[in-house]
Amino acid sequence: MSTEIRPFQMEIAAADLDDLNDRLDRARWPRQLPGEGWSLGVPVAYLQELAGYWRNMYDWRRHEARLNAFPQFMTEIDGQDIHFLHVRSVEPGALPLILVHGWPNSFVEFGDLIGRLTSPRAHGGDPAEAFHVVVPSVPGFGFSAPPGGTGWTAARVARIGAKLMRRLGYERYGAQGGDFGAYVAPEMAKVAPDHVVGVYVVGGLGFPIEKDLPEMTEAERAAYTRLMEQDWMNGVDHHALLRAAPQTFTYGWHDSPVAALAWMTQKFHEFNASGRPLEQVIDRDLFLTNVSLYWFTGTFGTSAWPYYDSTGFGWPEGQTAAPTGVYSGPPGIRRLAERHNIILHWPENNPAGHHFIAMDQPDHLAADIRAFFAKVR
Template identity: 85%
Template sequence: MSTEKFSIHIPHDDLHDLNDRLARTRWSRQLPGEGWSRGVPVNYLKELADYWRDGYDWRRHEARLNEFPQFVTEIDGQDIHFLHVRSTEPGALPLVLTHGWPNSFVEFTDLIGRLTDPSAHGADPSQAFHVVVPSVPGFGFSAPPRGTGWTATRVARLWAELMRRLGYDRYGTQGGDFGAYVAPELARAAPDQVVGVYVVSGLGFPTEKDVPEMNDQERAAYTELMQQDWMNGVNHHALLRAAPQTFAYGWHDSPVAALAWMTQKFHEFNATGRPLEQAIDRDLFLTNVSLYWFTGTFGSSAWPYYDSTGSGWPEGQTAVPTGVYSGPPGIRRLAERHNTIVHWPEDNPAGHHFIAMDQPDRFAADMREFFAKVR
């Protein structure tokens, strides 16, 4: 199958339409309650929307995204968009990065150079990677799934075929959020090609049924997990399973509705203790929001939820070695029921759920450390 070069160019009329819709927003009044207790505060969102309209420069960030070599190819009847950034270092290990929800390939904008050119960032050049970043079907510039029945396993098979077409017969795989489900499935799909699976977190997360056999330290980890904002905020799993079409009308028609939804989730996913705009650069956040808006993929990106029957933590796999960026609040003993763990740091800096956007230096360093053990 052919692979075509791809470049982003959003029509000027789409930019004008976005600004016009932002300018004509019909703002809701602020509800009683402190801070974020009722959702995104009106004043916070107004300031962010004003900046999106008058301060944020899409064309500048579009040009930055176009600095990465991009392509489109058809696999299993799906048009798949992907970045393919080769390192100049001999012996670089190919690496597939899988983004999460509600994110996109923008998640890795600040990470890719640290992986392909480690010497430019003070790291060992022998630990370089050729980086492949596919857009999950229904996200960004990848076509929405045709029909129902899609799973992380099916996405992983697409990635295995993509890597075969690119000529890679030995590679690593990384994923966070939804990517933490896809990356292990890629190892299952291509165990003779994948050298290791690296996930941000999520393996060995305890559940209520594990409590009776826990020691005091493990119970403390479970208590910490249950107190996290992302465990107690808007239940997007249930919402997107029940009525994604209903909510997609608002996200597709109103940029402020879309911005509020994204801000709510990125705020809940923020475990840094810092305001969201300090954890993730505001322009980087808005580039991701803008990509969803311009591609109209708020609804189509919901398929991992509406195609599932419930929510559960990723289990992993035993076909190849596994490493994580952060073990806690997962419990290694539980993770080792389904994984061969060779890398389980407990002292990596905490950060945003999308750690590649928050701490790309530390994330890249830890990824190099894991793959040095398996490459």
């Protein structure tokens, strides 16, 4: 097995850009179905305007160059080609930190967060709290090779992450994750307990389920009711959809940029808990860069494996091998989270926002990551 680490740069062919534009020009738009707002899905007028912006105003080359400014690499681990960013801090004593993205996102999620972690001095932070940042693309996402078979789990991805950190020469490091990363990061502490000093997740720990109701207080039950009413709990059940027939849906997402854009817009809209329109929460170009990455790499189907290779949905449970911190405790309940975690950091007043908080609140997230890891360095 090769242990070589190869420099990598994104270079999307001009023909692929032309093909995308041609498909957008030839889009076959449906009629608007009856119903108010988003009640039946992404409104036609909304998507037409967004697709028009993607076609005529969005500049992939500018964002490709911005992302290529981060040092990127490829290496083979367990037979998988793994793409990753490795951005070292200039600050002495910086703590290595691996950031694990989720679905339907990519390493693009952390573009505005990385500099705030590697160079806190430039963002009003304490230089003693700097990080060397490693951002792998999860297998099947972006430029990482897709899994060649079934049997993949968060633990298996965690083992790849631990081997990557070891290959980079890091013996002591932190792990951070949101969405699927909130499952992977705790597993890294389990597979490398002597190396992971702390695990930080965006949220999801201590979320109550129906069987917890009898022991919950009145206030906790009210919080549970609010949780169950959220859009992201009641929208399109992508867990069930991607378990049932991912190959079938992939044809549309892979062949039609409008279908792909509609799917991404639907999920990012549902994942928005800020109370503000999506375009006011996540920069439109940032959102389209993530969509474009999925389109150019053809990974709408290959990134679905965490769902089709699972048997059902369950909230992240966590681990006890290393201390845990979260960006937001609520709507999780701390005493429930402490059944499976050593909770060291449980803020209840961090700004709420989008599920992908790194794209919405990078300053607050970076400050909170620094606050947690200052306790375990």
